Amino acid sequence: MTGPITTGTDLARLRELNSLSVVRALRGNPPSTVTELASRTGLSRPSVDLITQILVSEGWATVIEPTGSSVVGRPARRYQFNAAAGYVIGVDVGVHKILGLVADLDGTVVHTVRRQVAPDADPQVRLAALDRAIADCFTKTKLAPDDLWALTVGVTGPVDATGRTTLFTPLPGWSAVDPVAYLTARYPCPVYVENDCKLAAVAERWHGVAQDADDIVYVLAGMRTGAGLILDGTLRRGYGGAAGEIGALRAVRWLTAPSHLENCPGAPETISPDDKAAWVFTTARAGNADAQTAVRRYVRDLAVGAAALVLALDPQVVVLGGGFSRSADLILEPLHRELQRLCLRVPEIRASTLGDESVALGALRLSLDEADQRMLSTGLSALSAARRS
Amino acid sequence: MTGPITTGTDLARLRELNSLSVVRALRGNPPSTVTELASRTGLSRPSVDLITQILVSEGWATVIEPTGSSVVGRPARRYQFNAAAGYVIGVDVGVHKILGLVADLDGTVVHTVRRQVAPDADPQVRLAALDRAIADCFTKTKLAPDDLWALTVGVTGPVDATGRTTLFTPLPGWSAVDPVAYLTARYPCPVYVENDCKLAAVAERWHGVAQDADDIVYVLAGMRTGAGLILDGTLRRGYGGAAGEIGALRAVRWLTAPSHLENCPGAPETISPDDKAAWVFTTARAGNADAQTAVRRYVRDLAVGAAALVLALDPQVVVLGGGFSRSADLILEPLHRELQRLCLRVPEIRASTLGDESVALGALRLSLDEADQRMLSTGLSALSAARRS
The missing domain is CATH 1.10.10.10 (Winged helix-like DNA-binding domain superfamily/Winged helix DNA-binding domain)
Incomplete structure (x- = not known):
């Protein structure tokens, strides 16, 4: 033959x-x-x-x-x-801040930029601040526009295939803007926009506490509660980009969970909700009974939505991220107990250690994935050319 | 070069x-x-x-x-x-019935066997009935044991990697048995055991109403409510085999949803819960106000768990299966309305048309997947041998 x-x-x-x-x-x-x-x-x-x-x-x-x-x-x-053959940027556009990271093709971060934004800033002001943050990345690293291989931006709310957040977002006026069009007009590289919880989940698998796991439920625990899902090693975007939005369902109690902290008796009336939550955790840690009750009620409600995701998906790991993960010492153990009560099989629960860089890190990772694709496709044509010659 | x-x-x-x-x-x-x-x-x-x-x-x-x-x-x-080069079997081991299908390697069903089982039958009786059903498949199709390339069995409850349902199952005593060991001792082919909702979801994508979809939430609506998930074209088993079990969470109301039908005023007291549900749907269709209220309340509760899955996963399609899908004319429209109220993005909802064969069909599909693997690996070694000669 x-x-x-x-x-x-x-x-x-x-x-x-x-x-x-x-x-x-x-x-x-x-x-x-x-x-x-x-x-x-x-x-x-x-x-x-x-x-x-x-x-x-x-x-x-x-x-x-x-x-x-x-x-x-x-x-x-x-x-x-040659990791310096190209660079990528990942930016977290949050309610209060813009945080940008520049990395080489190995993923090594070479520059970080952080700017405050007013929570009520209108979308044009926020886009201009984003623009200045990216410009800062170019200036400080002496990059030329062609050196940038990909730019990914994380925002709050479900992001559709065009990078828009038309269904819902807490960023004022943002559902009306088209950030991909805005950035594509300014930078010659591919531009992506993705949901912040999804990016944070990606970051945990890349550099965080879930590097060993292919099935991850990431829970963002803060004054908002959200989720990002990695299943079989792949970020779950959803058919319309709205996966992970279980918090919108009143029955799973994420909408109201943080109110237990905000309404804790004894908390100073004059401070912001974020600061009030921090006050409650600190006071609970010091032994205050009201604060401990508030934390217990918060965790009990947080556990209902987490249990819904665990029962639906049976992940290997639940990662507790977001601002409240700084108080994981008060949350993890009661959360585990609640999940044992509510679930058939309780996965490992781990607290994020990436701090407030997780969304920008996840954005960087998506940019690196795009760079890999570019390297692969250009490499392929070069190989074919070599073969023909 | x-x-x-x-x-x-x-x-x-x-x-x-x-x-x-x-x-x-x-x-x-x-x-x-x-x-x-x-x-x-x-x-x-x-x-x-x-x-x-x-x-x-x-x-x-x-x-x-x-x-x-x-x-x-x-x-x-x-x-x-040559589709007759091998055969596969898929069996649904239910509470009331055992339903087996034999197919050739093209997936064409060549024999069907159906046997009643007492709902309270102990596991040895149920295994013996399964055994007789499979024996019937061999006799009627004149197959030799070596003609069978794979055997897959569907059961109720989360199935772990060893084919056991130790966490929970409504089949009496079944959590103590090891069906893979039992069947492997009797048949020389690979044996698989899988959860019934998962298999029904597989069947919908293979031969049912979701052949065009890669992201499917299958909802089994009957006296029990369950779910099977297909994400990115792959059956979601879960890290411990327990994906889709969101119905165990009281907050999403699947545990109590069917009670609205069972407790409908006016229903004959003497008939079984299943027959009572059928009576309610028939009477509601005829215009009875109590029955219509019972159906409305049932759908309202069914929608909470369905909304949790839709919000978590953002699928392309929700398939309504199970015994109550025969009354889809009374369920689909109010279910869609409830999901519009509860969800950010409402997927298409379609009623299953596979009837009570869906679990056995899904089992057949998994057996065919195993047959494909065998064909591939044997073909590969044959090709390598040809290359060496």
């Missing part, structure tokens, strides 16, 4: 897989020889050799020539991923 | 993809020529030629020699998938 089993068309598919394997084997590793890369990818040395040469000619890898002289054989040259 | 870009190892991956493509292009199509298969798969004619020859030698395809004589050129031989 003879005859070729593969054709040029068939090989294109294979080359795509192979070049991705080599890029992955280079990134996040010390400089590597062709032999090391072949062993790490399972590809042949000649395949790896060809792919690394193309990566070098495209500027995505650098060659490190062997130093010194070995007495045994000829020392091999090594290859290193 | 020279040197081979592929190696023998790399090619094994490609062959797996290619042989699967050809099997898929053969199945569910009329007898096809190599040219037709090449065009349908995008593979080269020599590749398809080699793969079809192996499929024929393995008994998975048959050759149809050209009949008559063509005046233009030599008529081509055609290949047909």
Whole structure:
């Protein structure tokens, strides 16, 4: 039985897989020889050799020539991923703040920008502040517009496929704006807008407390309560971008849960709701009975929505994030007890440690995913060109 | 730039993809020529030629020699998938009945067996009845044990990775039995046990009203209320096999929803709860005010759990299945209205038309998936062997 089993068309598919394997084997590793890369990818040395040469000619890898002289054989040259070949930005556009992160293609953060925004700022003011934050990223890192490979922005409320939040958002007037169109007109790279809870969930799996998990329910616990879902390792966006919005259902009590903290007897009347919640947690920790009751009632209500998600999805991990996760010492244990009462199988509950950078970090991760796609598709065409020549 | 870009190892991956493509292009199509298969798969004619020859030698395809004589050129031989190369079984083990389906590798049902079981039957009696139902499948279809490629059984309650329902099941005593061990000792093929709502959801995407959808919330509406989830085209099992069990949460009202039907004033006291629900739907349809109120209250409670799933997952379609879906004319419209009130984005709601075969059909589909895997892995080794010779 003879005859070729593969054709040029068939090989294109294979080359795509192979070049991705080599890029992955280079990134996040010390400089590597062709032999090391072949062993790490399972590809042949000649395949790896060809792919690394193309990566070098495209500027995505650098060659490190062997130093010194070995007495045994000829020392091999090594290859290193050129993380500075491109940059990505992730921005959290919140009610009170704008937080932007710039990273290289390895995901290493090279600049952080943080600006306050008035909670009642109208959308044009908020967009202008976003624009200035991004401009600051360019100035401080001396990047040219073409150096930016992707820009992702996180906002509150369900985000549809066009990046708009027409169903609902607490950002004043934001449901009327088109942030993708606004940013695309200013920056030449692909622009994405995504929901803040979803991005925070992505961040927990990338750099947070859920790196080992493929099935994650992220609960944002703060003066608003929200959720982001990662299922089978994939961010669950939903058919219309509105997954995770279970908090809108009165029956699961997330709408009213924070009111137990806000209405705690004894709290100073003059401070903001956020500060009042912080006061309640601090006072409860110090032993105040009213504050402890308020926290207990808050957790009991938080647990109903969390239980609905746990029963619906049976995740490996529940991550407690958001501002109140700073008081995880008062929340985790009673939350676990409530879930034991309400659920058939209780997953592990872990408190986020990413602080208020989680949304911007998740935005950075989505930007890096886009950069990976670009690298892959450009790499593929380069490989095909090499093959033809 | 020279040197081979592929190696023998790399090619094994490609062959797996290619042989699967050809099997898929053969199945569910009329007898096809190599040219037709090449065009349908995008593979080269020599590749398809080699793969079809192996499929024929393995008994998975048959050759149809050209009949008559063509005046233009030599008529081509055609290949047909041999669906009778193997068979699969799917069984629904319910509280009241055991329903088994036998199908060939194309999924065409060749035999159906249905047996009554007493609702209070102890697990050994139920397993014996299951055994007799499967034996009936073998007898009536004249299958030998080796002809059976996979056996999947659907049961009520969350099923863990070992096929057991230790958390909870309404089948008396069933949480103590190990149905996979029981059946594996009797039949030489792979055996799977899965939750009934999950299997019904699979059936809706395979042969039911959700064939166009990748994101499906299936709601089983009957004297019990349950859910099965398909997300991104994949059945959501959950980390511990307990996904879809949101009905266990009192706050979403599925536990008590059917009681509105059971306690409807005027219903005959002597009939079973199931018959009472049927009586309520019939009487409501005839205009009885009490029955209409009972249905309205039932739907209002059903909608809370459905809304929790819709808000959490934002599916494309909600499928209303289970015994009460026969009364979809009374349920769909008020359910849609309630979801509009409770949800941010309301998906399409469709009533199942698969009747009481849906769980067994879903079990059949999982058995066919296993058969596909077997075909693929055996085909792959045959291809490798051919390559080596």
